[in-house]
Structure formats: structure tokens, C-alpha cells
């Protein structure tokens with residue numbers, strides 16, 4: 524299945540702090556600081572949550588957008 528191939532690539536991109544859609548670094552993108560996290564919006568429109576303590580990115584949940 525294609526999804527089985529894409530998921531590890533996306534996980535790898537996120538671990539590198541990069542957008543899973545366009546591969547661009549999420550550092551210095553437009554962000555909104557919250558309690559211990561930042562909401563980062565990529566230029567391609569995807570939204571991520573950056574945990575500033577662990578320095579990890581993940582896709583934002585629908586209710587966080």
C-alpha cells in the first residue's frame with residue numbers, strides 16, 4: 524500500500540522539522556506561541572504543533588487548527 528511507504532517518510536520529515544507536504548523546514552515559519560507549544564503554519568497551508576520543550580513537530584489536530 525502506498526500509505527505504508529508515505530507514513531515513514533512523513534515521520535522522518537517531521538523528525539527533521541520539515542513539512543510533510545512540501546519538505547520545507549518549519550523553523551522560522553509563521554507561528555503562534557502557546558503554553559509550551561507553538562502552532563506553525565507552513566506556506567503550503569499545513570499546520571503543525573511544535574513542542575518547544577522536546578523540540579518535536581507533529582501535525583495539528585483538527586480542533587487545534
Ligand SMILES: [Zn+2]
Nearest residue numbers: 542545565567
Ligand atoms: Zn509545507
